[in-house]
Amino acid sequence: MTTLDVNPSAGLPRDAAALKRDMETLFRGKKLLAFAAPLIVLAYMVYVFFAFDVPGLYERASLENARTLVSDSYSYKTHVTRDNRDASVSVAIEGERKGSYPEGEAPEWVTLGETTVIDLENGHIVRFGPETVEYDIPGYGTVRATPSRSAGVQAELPAGDVPDWISTSKNRLAIKTEAGRLTVTRNRSEVFRYFTGWELFFFTLDSPYHGLGPVALLEKAFRGEAGAIFNDFWTNKMWRHQDVAWAIGETLLMAFLGTIGAGIVALPLAFLATRNFMPIRTLRFATRRLFDFVRGVDSLIWTVVLARAFGPGPLTGALAILVTDTGTFGKIFSEALENVDEKQIEGVASTGAKPIQRYRFGVIPQVTPVLLSQLLYFLESNTRSATIIGAITGGGIGLLLTQAIITQKDWEEVAYYIVLVILMVMLMDWFSGVLRRRLIQGDTGKPRRKKAKKPPLRNMPFVLP
Amino acid sequence: MADLTAAPPSGASPTEAIRAQYVELTRRKRLYGTVLLIVFVAMMVAGFRTADDRNAGSFADGFTRIFDYPAEVLSEAVEKAAQLPGHVMHFFPALIETLNIAAASTLIGAIFGTLFSLLATRGMALWPSLIPLFRRVMDICRAIPEIVIALVLIFLLGGGPVPAMIAIAIHTAGALGKLFSEVNENASLKPIEGLSSVGATWAQRMWLGVIPQVGPNYVSYALLRFEINIRASAILGFVGAGGIGYELKNAMSWGKGRYDEAAAIFILLFVTIVVVDQISGKLRDRLIHGAKQ
Numbered sequence: 001m002t003t004l005d006v007n008p009s010a011g012l013p014r015d016a017a018a019l020k021r022d023m024e025t026l027f028r029g030k031k032l033l034a035f036a037a038p039l040i041v042l043a044y045m046v047y048v049f050f051a052f053d054v055p056g057l058y059e060r061a062s063l064e065n066a067r068t069l070v071s072d073s074y075s076y077k078t079h080v081t082r083d084n085r086d087a088s089v090s091v092a093i094e095g096e097r098k099g100s101y102p103e104g105e106a107p108e109w110v111t112l113g114e115t116t117v118i119d120l121e122n123g124h125i126v127r128f129g130p131e132t133v134e135y136d137i138p139g140y141g142t143v144r145a146t147p148s149r150s151a152g153v154q155a156e157l158p159a160g161d162v163p164d165w166i167s168t169s170k171n172r173l174a175i176k177t178e179a180g181r182l183t184v185t186r187n188r189s190e191v192f193r194y195f196t197g198w199e200l201f202f203f204t205l206d207s208p209y210h211g212l213g214p215v216a217l218l219e220k221a222f223r224g225e226a227g228a229i230f231n232d233f234w235t236n237k238m239w240r241h242q243d244v245a246w247a248i249g250e251t252l253l254m255a256f257l258g259t260i261g262a263g264i265v266a267l268p269l270a271f272l273a274t275r276n277f278m279p280i281r282t283l284r285f286a287t288r289r290l291f292d293f294v295r296g297v298d299s300l301i302w303t304v305v306l307a308r309a310f311g312p313g314p315l316t317g318a319l320a321i322l323v324t325d326t327g328t329f330g331k332i333f334s335e336a337l338e339n340v341d342e343k344q345i346e347g348v349a350s351t352g353a354k355p356i357q358r359y360r361f362g363v364i365p366q367v368t369p370v371l372l373s374q375l376l377y378f379l380e381s382n383t384r385s386a387t388i389i390g391a392i393t394g395g396g397i398g399l400l401l402t403q404a405i406i407t408q409k410d411w412e413e414v415a416y417y418i419v420l421v422i423l424m425v426m427l428m429d430w431f432s433g434v435l436r437r438r439l440i441q442g443d444t445g446k447p448r449r450k451k452a453k454k455p456p457l458r459n460m461p462f463v464l465p
Numbered sequence: 466m467a468d469l470t471a472a473p474p475s476g477a478s479p480t481e482a483i484r485a486q487y488v489e490l491t492r493r494k495r496l497y498g499t500v501l502l503i504v505f506v507a508m509m510v511a512g513f514r515t516a517d518d519r520n521a522g523s524f525a526d527g528f529t530r531i532f533d534y535p536a537e538v539l540s541e542a543v544e545k546a547a548q549l550p551g552h553v554m555h556f557f558p559a560l561i562e563t564l565n566i567a568a569a570s571t572l573i574g575a576i577f578g579t580l581f582s583l584l585a586t587r588g589m590a591l592w593p594s595l596i597p598l599f600r601r602v603m604d605i606c607r608a609i610p611e612i613v614i615a616l617v618l619i620f621l622l623g624g625g626p627v628p629a630m631i632a633i634a635i636h637t638a639g640a641l642g643k644l645f646s647e648v649n650e651n652a653s654l655k656p657i658e659g660l661s662s663v664g665a666t667w668a669q670r671m672w673l674g675v676i677p678q679v680g681p682n683y684v685s686y687a688l689l690r691f692e693i694n695i696r697a698s699a700i701l702g703f704v705g706a707g708g709i710g711y712e713l714k715n716a717m718s719w720g721k722g723r724y725d726e727a728a729a730i731f732i733l734l735f736v737t738i739v740v741v742d743q744i745s746g747k748l749r750d751r752l753i754h755g756a757k758q
Contacts, residue, residue, distance in 0.1 A: 310520060
């Protein structure tokens with residue numbers, strides 16, 4: 001393009017033709033690239049599609065798992081269980097001991113007695129009789145099942161074909177409706193009823209504050225029970241708020257200690273790796289290679305090695321972050337230090353400053369904005385890394401999360417932890433952004449500062465510009 | 466200074482006042498600095514002690530043992546040096562899988578990141594009123610750690626590379642989307658106006674008007690992300706998503722006497738990361754340099 005403008009006088013037809021040819025080749029090349037690049041990407045994706053066996057994924061994927069996961073993450077079930085050997089009936093949330101109702105108590109939809117009546121709403125009623133279990137299903141009829149030690153489970157169904165949501169065998173009857181689920185075996189009869197929400201999130205059933213509204217709770221809190229209320233919430237056995245808070249604290253601690261520690265270690269080392277502060281070439285070279293090495297050894301390897309030495313816990317995670325980031329910071333800091341302005345250092349030196357003072361007042365103020373912004377940026381991204389490292393070394397919210405996922409049943413807890421992690425990371429993102437903006441404006445955004453100081457100075461006769 | 470010396474007769478008291486004010490200011494600044502430093506050091510010490518308390522092994526004990534494990538692995542690797550090439554060949558397919566996870570997730574993430582960033586930049590967005598929505602979507606994609614999505618997907622889809630790929634791609638889409646939209650803000654809107662004046666559709670405007678301007682920067686950021694994603698995919702392998710991380714976990718669980726395999730994996734991972742870093746660093750340099758010209 002420029003050649004066209006520069007020599008218009010040399011507008012010989014032959015030159016123009018050559019130029020045109022050149023342009024055509026150029027455009028052909030560009031067109032080819034525009035077609036080839038998406039094609040290459042597409043070809044690679046096809047290769048990956050088969051290399052990762054995506055068609056086979058369809059068979060391996062479990063829709064059933066997906067359904068439990070989704071429904072379990074926002075709902076809970078209450079189990080009503082009758083032991084068929086001693087006729088005792090117990091009610092427990094999620095069937096867990098820590099969520100069970102005290103002996104002889106039940107929610108209002110369960111009527112305890114010789115015949116326990118469970119109202120599943122919309123006409124679905126289950127009766128645990130002394131001998132027989134009955135389930136009234138609207139639009140279908142009543143299903144009766146008699147469990148006994150000798151004859152297994154004898155089920156009586158209404159006439160007609162057995163629908164596919166009922167399964168019967170000699171020793172087991174299972175009915176699944178939209179209202180709930182009934183399972184009868186020789187030893188026990190059990191009903192699940194599903195509810196939306198995270199039950200017992202604030203208080204477990206053994207707490208006196210369970211089931212109270214926020215107004216009633218506030219009232220009690222004002223009457224001096226605030227400590228007890230908080231204690232019951234804090235030591236909730238189902239949701240373990242205390243442990244979760246500690247875990248989040250540990251994760252943040254890992255990120256904080258790791259990032260700041262790495263900054264503290266990397267800063268002096270970074271001086272050794274710069275051309276302008278380190279005259280000895282071999283030392284400079286060695287420090288640079290050290291940074292490269294530390295960065296090249298992946299954080300996974302560091303985590304594994306350090307976990308061997310220190311065992312699981314937040315300290316290991318913090319050290320893993322520290323070591324990995326020392327390399328990165330060393331590189332960034334030394335680049336920043338190579339770009340400092342010599343004049344400022346000279347100025348400080350001209351006042352007779354000793355070397356340490358020269359660094360303190362001539363160099364550090366220049367690189368502080370870069371250093372701080374990098375530190376804060378890494379603090380945010382390391383909060384996320386700390387979650388991942390915690391899952392490997394065993395510390396923090398990462399550990400709780402992996403444990404909850406591995407048990408494969410507490411999906412409501414998984415959902416809770418995921419929400420917490422996302423909130424934590426977003427909060428750190430916001431916090432580091434705010435701090436970054438403030439600190440860096442404080443250093444470079446002089447207009448703001450001047451404005452603040454101007455009024456008192458204006459009264460003075462001699463104002464330095 | 467000239468002003469100061471120019472008015473000596475009446476200047477004594479104002480100079481003194483300035484001086485006093487300056488000294489006062491400096492003193493206050495120093496005080497704040499010292500207080501901040503003390504608070505900061507206290508936080509570091511308290512944090513370190515808490516972390517040390519809650520750790521299985523203490524810092525003082527572990528510190529002397531940091532190099533025990535690497536030394537063991539290395540000595541075994543040296544002992545069985547003849548077998549190392551065989552191990553390296555054996556684990557090479559796993560390394561390729563890890564690289565494929567990283568590359569595929571970077572590609573998918575870059576494609577979605579591009580879409581998100583175009584939809585979230587003022588002047589380019591297809592639906593300007595939805596810009597905040599796309600910004601929040603990017604924020605959330607960025608905030609979710611890969612491991613969370615990977616573990617949930619492993620439960621749903623079974624182990625293997627696909628969960629890791631999706632997990633990393635989601636995070637990459639968020640991270641690149643943010644970087645890309647910063648690039649977009651600096652792009653000229655004139656080509657878009659020109660294209661829309663001749664009746665180009667939104668896709669054509671973006672593909673012909675924006676992408677050629679921002680392409681080099683996009684590729685440069687995507688390469689940087691590729692480096693990061695190799696590390697991420699190695700880590701996700703460790704929790705069951707296939708690739709070299711999974712092999713490393715297996716090799717480590719065999720314990721003493723079988724560390725030569727772990728050593729081979731360490732070497733593979735290290736060399737790969739260094740090589741990819743070097744190549745992508747060179748490429749990025751050239752891209753940015755070319756863009757500047």
